Amino acid sequence: MxxxxxxxxxxxxxxxxxxxxxxxxxxxxxxxxxxxxxxxxxxxxxxxxxxxxxxxxxxxxxxxxxxxxxxxxxxxxxxxxxxxxxxxxxxxxxxxxxxxxxxxxxxxxxxKDHFYMILQFFKFIGVPNINQFVPSAQERDLAKSKIQNSEVNDIFQPLTLESLLDIHLFGTCLQFEKNVKAGEFFKFSAIGPSLGTMLCQDYYRFVCQAVLQVSNMFPQPQRTSLILLYIRILGLRYSALKRNIKEKEKLRQFGKDIKKQVKKLVKSEEFRSSLVIYEEYAKLEEVMEHFDDAENVYVIALTAGTATGSALDISNPNFSTIVSLFTAYMKLQMDREIKTSSNRFINNIIYSLCSLVNDGKFIAGNGVSAPGGSILKAKRKLFEIQESYTNTSFEACKIGEKSDMERLLASKVIFFLSVIQLLTVGFKPACLIFETVIDKINGIFKEPVEVKLEEITLPDEQKSIKMASCNQNSNKEKNRKKMLETLYEDYLWLINVSSKLDSIIRDGKMAPAILRPLLADAVKSAPENPNFLVLLAQNQNWRDLLGGINSHPKKIPSILTLVSRLLPHLHKTLADIANTEEG
Known part of the structure; x- marks a missing residue:
């Protein structure tokens, strides 16, 4: 028709x-x-x-x-x-x-346009993190069209204020229920419905029905992406209920219902062997604080996904999912160790990491210490992989799945190596790994750099290669920033957990004077990263805020920097005022 x-x-x-x-x-x-x-x-x-x-x-x-x-x-x-x-x-x-x-x-x-339009609809009505479900191939097509037509914009590019609202930078103090006057004007609820707002039950039900309905309209892999979105929505709603519902039985029943729904999906013939679905299911269990169940799901998925012994082989079609699963498993084990101080979960991390690196297979540690020889072998192998990939991965100008996997391997090898150094040697050696690689990516070398004769170009040669290298430099800069963002995320996580492992790691805390410049560099590498903005805001002090702007009159601070510095102090001040009789 x-x-x-x-x-x-x-x-x-x-x-x-x-x-x-x-x-x-x-x-x-x-x-x-x-x-x-x-x-x-x-x-x-x-x-x-x-x-x-x-x-x-x-x-x-x-x-x-x-x-x-x-x-x-x-x-x-x-x-x-x-x-x-x-x-x-x-x-x-x-x-x-x-x-x-x-x-x-x-x-x-x-x-592809049908799927992209559906994602844009969900983005439009307020479903968060939709851009994560855009396939990498689709992103490259969009980037290409944007270059060809300057009027084409990425519809998923977040606005500054929208980004700050979505990441809950305002905290919970602006959501008062004890004093209605304190919260009615500052909770920014006029921006529309939200999965995190208790009163939006009809909206939550609508979004769930819409995602499930549209998931039946698409084949794989789009259908898997929509099912992942559905599971995340369930987790977001559970988190909202946990913050607001006082009746524990009602929350427990809701958790039981959504767990039953997700289990049915996981056990279905279609998703029984889908590692990404298992990963999202495990994260949902973490949200519900079912940590034993979450660990079991991670173990099942990793054991099945690495059965061939090719866990760190970038040609493995499940390589990126396996790396993501194992990273999430390590972080769960670290969180449990912080709460218990039992050494059991530290042993699990080291044992499973050595098994993954040495044999390409995941084996759960069950609290057993890894042999010293196995640890040394894993360290040596990680250093070898680091030397092979790190020097070239961030310089690669190629755009494609293989290059993406090489960069992912390079960044995660650094992360794995720093974790094993943290748990076996100490905090400073772990930090040194990140700092050395970040300096190298930024072109900062501690030692003189050898210049080879064949790398020197004459003036006439420079003109001929200038235009040809323009696109390569653009790709190189994009890859550099992407890798820096990944490294800073892992580095800041390491700094955070190390400060909480007092029983295991001595001098595991970074001084604020050293941490603040590090956070500033992280924000420069990825200005829209919400985690970096929040950490930067949380670690500011009043002296920097009041004197920093006037002390550098030639430097005009960005709106993001100003907002990220001001909001935590406004947040606390408003909360204090709201709790007074005048407030």
Missing amino acids: TLEARLAFFEPFWDSRAPRFGEDGSCGWAQVVEKKQQVEFPEVILGGTQDEEDELLAGGGSTSRLWLMLETSRERRHWLPWEGDPEECEDPERMVSFEDLEPHIFGLEDP
């Missing part, structure tokens, strides 16, 4: 009250038109809306306060176009007629 013919059938569906995408009982507009279903306007829903708003209006107050409360309530409940009876709608600005839509409707032929 032509687009015009489709629109002729779509118009009566849009004007009706048939269930739409994500709503209960929705089956698609084509089937609704084909079956000629009779639909009516939902008077019950409209009545409920009126009652809720009447209750808000009855509270009284200033005009601005009432406006904010009404808009906040409506934004939470109306994330889709209003579907009530036009004659009874009290908020006509939220209605979208077919005449408004028709000029903007067009067809998409490529299945």
Whole structure:
């Protein structure tokens, strides 16, 4: 059918009250038109809306306060176009007629575009971290089109304020329930519904239904990506309930229900051997604080995924997933060691790491210490891999899956080596590994660099190679920043856990004066990384904040730097004021 013919059938569906995408009982507009279903306007829903708003209006107050409360309530409940009876709608600005839509409707032929459009829809209605599900090949296509057409922008590029809101930089003190006045103006709930807001139960149910519904429309690997998104949504909702629900039995029942749903998916024939699904399931168990269950899931997935003995082979199709699984397993073991100080989980990390490096297979340690010879062998092998890949991986200008895997291996080998150094030698040797590699990537060498004769170019040769090397330099810089971001993430995690292992590691804390410049460099390498921004904000002090700007008049600080410095202090000050009688 032509687009015009489709629109002729779509118009009566849009004007009706048939269930739409994500709503209960929705089956698609084509089937609704084909079956000629009779639909009516939902008077019950409209009545409920009126009652809720009447209750808000009855509270009284200033005009601005009432406006904010009404808009906040409506934004939470109306994330889709209003579907009530036009004659009874009290908020006509939220209605979208077919005449408004028709000029903007067009067809998409490529299945990749269908998937990308669905992800953009979820991004638009507030589902977080959608950009993680864009395939790397799709990202490269977008980058290529952006180069060809400067007007093409990445629709997943986060806005600054949106990024700061999404990462909860404001903390929980702006979500007061004890004192309503303290929180009603500062919780920024007018930005729309959120999976982290208790009152948005209908929104949560809608998002879950929409993701499951659309997952049945796509083949692999898109279907797996959507199922991963579904499991993450369950985890986000559980975290929201855990922060707000006081009845432990209600929270326990919700956890039991979502665990049952995910187990059913994991045991299905389709996902029984999917390592990425197992990884997401294990992370959900961690969110629910079922640490034994999470560890068991990691062990099952890693044992099955490394059975061939090629865990660190970049040609292995599951290489990146295995590395991600093992990294998550190590971090879980480290968290459990911090809580128990039993040495059991430290032994598990060293034993399994030695097995993975030496034999290419994962073997759970079960609290047993690894033999000294095995540790030395693993260290030697990790140093060899580091020398082979680190010197070239960040300089590689190639774009492709193999180059991506080489960079991933190089960064994770550094991480594994630093962890084993931390647990067997100490904090400073572990830090030295990161600092040496980061300096090398930044072109900082402690020793004189040997210049070879064949590397010297004459003036005439420089002009001929300048244009050819332009694109290579762009790719090289992109790869350099990407690798630096990965290294800084691992390095900062190492610094954090080391400071909490007092019973095992002496002098495991980094001085604030050394940590702050390190965090500043991390933010420079990845200005939009939310973890770096939060850590930078948390480690500022008042003297830097008040005197830093005036002491460097020639330097204009970025808005991100200023915001990240100010928010923690404003956060604390507002919380203190809110708890006073005047507040």
